[in-house]
Amino acid sequence: MIERGRTELIAEVEQRYPNQWLAFVIPPGEDEFAPEHGMLVVHSMDDNEVWDAVGRITFNQVVHVYFNGSDAAYNVWAAET
Secondary structure: OEOOOOOEEHHHHHHHOOOEEEEEEEOOOOOOOOOOEEEEEEEEOOHHHHHHHHOOOOOOOEEEEEEEOOHHHHHHHHHHO
16 A cells, blocks of 8 residues: 655654554655655555565655564564465
């Protein structure tokens, strides 16, 4: 699901989408390695959907993509792919 919207606290977004893949555009001025705020651009249980959406983001954006779940949930996802 592609989301378009505002910059918000990453920790709050993570609470809404547990065990999903998340992609954030990180705004200028945020720490690129440990950002606190970002704009959610896509979330999905399907990592391919997330990577496809990330591929359409402008080349000069800082983007963070990761699985927002426990190691056990990640291992379940990995076993299914």
